[in-house]
Amino acid sequence: xxxxxxxxxxxxxxxxxxxxxxxxxxxxxxxxxxxxxxxxxxxxxxxxxxxxxxxxxxxxxxxxxxxxxxxxxxxxxxxxxxxxxxxxxxxxxxxxxxxxxxxxxxxxxxxxxxxxxxxxxxxxxxxxxxxxxxxxxxxxxxxxxxxxxxxxxxxxxxxxxxxxxxxxxxxxxxxxxxxxxxxxxxxxxxxxxxxxxxxxxxxxxxxxxxxxxxxxxxxxxxxxxxxxxxxxxxxxxxxxxxxxxxxxxxxxxxxxxxxxxxxxxxxxxxxxxxxxxxxxxxxxxxxxxxxxxxxxxxxxxxxxxxxxxxxxxxxxxxxxxxxxxxxxxxxxxxxxxxxxxxxxxxxxxxxxxxxxxxxxxxxxxxxxxxxxxxxxxxxxxxxxxxxxxxxxxxxxxxxxx
Numbered sequence: 001x002x003x004x005x006x007x008x009x010x011x012x013x014x015x016x017x018x019x020x021x022x023x024x025x026x027x028x029x030x031x032x033x034x035x036x037x038x039x040x041x042x043x044x045x046x047x048x049x050x051x052x053x054x055x056x057x058x059x060x061x062x063x064x065x066x067x068x069x070x071x072x073x074x075x076x077x078x079x080x081x082x083x084x085x086x087x088x089x090x091x092x093x094x095x096x097x098x099x100x101x102x103x104x105x106x107x108x109x110x111x112x113x114x115x116x117x118x119x120x121x122x123x124x125x126x127x128x129x130x131x132x133x134x135x136x137x138x139x140x141x142x143x144x145x146x147x148x149x150x151x152x153x154x155x156x157x158x159x160x161x162x163x164x165x166x167x168x169x170x171x172x173x174x175x176x177x178x179x180x181x182x183x184x185x186x187x188x189x190x191x192x193x194x195x196x197x198x199x200x201x202x203x204x205x206x207x208x209x210x211x212x213x214x215x216x217x218x219x220x221x222x223x224x225x226x227x228x229x230x231x232x233x234x235x236x237x238x239x240x241x242x243x244x245x246x247x248x249x250x251x252x253x254x255x256x257x258x259x260x261x262x263x264x265x266x267x268x269x270x271x272x273x274x275x276x277x278x279x280x281x282x283x284x285x286x287x288x289x290x291x292x293x294x295x296x297x298x299x300x301x302x303x304x305x306x307x308x309x310x311x312x313x314x315x316x317x318x319x320x321x322x323x324x325x326x327x328x329x330x331x332x333x334x335x336x337x338x339x340x341x342x343x344x345x346x347x348x349x350x351x352x353x354x355x356x357x358x359x360x361x362x363x364x365x366x367x368x369x370x371x372x373x374x375x376x377x378x379x380x381x382x383x384x385x386x387x388x389x390x391x392x393x394x395x396x397x398x399x400x401x
Contacts, residue, residue, distance in 0.1 A: 298387075
């Protein structure tokens with residue numbers, strides 16, 4: 001923790017959390033806003049559904065790969081320069097997307113968007129731990145999660161509105177405006193939280209040594225798995241939403257918002273309670289409560305899908321409760337992972353984000369298409385992903401200091 005933290009940000013703690021949440025929301029917001037315009041973009045530029053899927057895959061790949069480096073760069077160059085460069089590059093890439101008139105250029109600029117969008121999310125985690133002791137850091141991380149949860153709920157509505165009333169180009173022009181505004185706000189108010197004497201060498205040998213230290217740390221990797229893989233138990237349903245909501249639950253597109261409303265409500269509720277429990281409940285107990293909620297909910301979801309024909313009035317509720325349990329425990333597990341290597345928190349955040357992004361990409365490209373045909377398969381797959389997280393936590397818990 002930076003000893004000058006109180007001087008660096010004299011304002012209210014929630015205002016810093018809001019700025020960091022906006023940085024973290026840039027990535028998911030740029031995914032969810034253009035999804036409602038998929039078919040319209042394809043018709044305009046003459047792209048096939050497979051080619052349009054590449055605009056998402058290229059984004060996720062760029063996001064995952066560069067997440068491995070954002071934090072390491074911030075350990076060497078400072079937190080603020082990396083964020084400013086990342087947001088600036090994202091804004092330029094959004095201009096390229098808005099002006100694209102072919103699938104090749106759109107795929108290329110989406111990849112550039114993905115490579116830059118993760119800088120804010122990765123570095124903001126390190127900033128939180130630079131600025132606050134453990135209990136306060138958990139509260140701020142919970143506040144960030146609450147604000148962060150707004151993006152997936154609002155983005156499809158905004159994107160759908162712009163596409164219906166203007167055109168698909170307006171979606172990316174909105175991202176240009178948001179990126180520019182966020183860059184100005186960070187340039188004006190975001191402090192540099194990494195002390196000069198705490199900066200790491202940017203020499204390749206030193207960087208490789210740091211990555212090797214993290215990769216060969218079983219405790220760190222187990223915490224990364226415990227925090228990231230269970231998320232895919234919920235994300236699987238987001239990726240399968242057209243099939244799950246439309247074909248299985250027989251909802252019309254105008255009713256899809258119930259799914260996102262309940263899921264995001266669960267995330268925000270769990271994050272709020274996590275912040276309230278910070279400093280009052282032992283971190284390990286809070287993690288146990290979160291996993292227990294997810295385990296019971298996953299089992300109930302499997303049983304209901306085995307016994308009954310899926311109906312929207314009950315099928316959406318387990319997903320909201322699952323999201324609540326995940327958000328209750330993930331701020332604590334994330335901070336535990338960063339504290340495994342306090343001198344390389346930026347790099348640790350990078351590796352954590354990279355593993356999570358690769359898992360998300362694998363679920364999007366491989367797992368979801370294989371299981372979205374059946375609600376039973378979806379339920380069992382979600383249970384399996386959550387079980388991986390539990391096993392990782394059960395193994396690492398007695399090995400933590």
